[in-house]
Amino acid sequence: MELRRQRIPVPPGTTVILYATAPVMAVVGTARVAEVHVAEPDDVWSSFHAHTALTREEFDQYMAGASQACALLLTDVEQLPTPVPLAHLRSSQPFHPPQSYRYLASSVLRQLVDGHPMASRILRQTEATPS
Template structure:
């Protein structure tokens, strides 16, 4: 990644987090335009009932187009049915298909309570970008995560 100061925190249902980490879901869809360059690290936050950062991946590409075009291009990689996709995209005029690669599953997920104990942490509704101070906070919350983050982002070990 060109900018080691930035990564994406992506909230996904546990079913989808597991599929991404298993490699069976390689495209995550969003209802809005996502502007993230290839190589951007993505931390996967699995929503309730898991409520933990469970792994990470990298963005290989982002395809922004109409919902119809994103589905047409990526349907086999999304891990969802057409009905689920159409329900999710209701009312959207743009969609993004995030092609993810190099998934890493954390042996010990970092729970929401551990993340909050390490500092102020709020999981996003959809996604948000994280800067180095927030990444250090996540790294401090779990040694397995710290090791994986250092490997991908450089030395982010807490001071």
């Protein structure tokens, strides 16, 4: 489950690239969006808290002031055995990890991961069609 303070307009079946912020600062895996739920934060907590790694206090702190919450149910989650560090992502072009999310063209993703041992795995995941 991925939680956001804003609605994320992503259709089910979309592949997501999972980037971990500091101190990791690397692409750490991939997943596929199964469902998108948008509701008031209390409703999202009631429905999905068992699928998060957050306490109620952490959830409330993250959602403070938000009028809606977006819950993305992720499937086909795969952790990369070797993360792709930010330094590698920046080696081919300027790259700044997004604060929330960012759509990437396959050609841009290919340039960002090119030369890394996990490049073919990431690209295969993003090109796969949902079953």
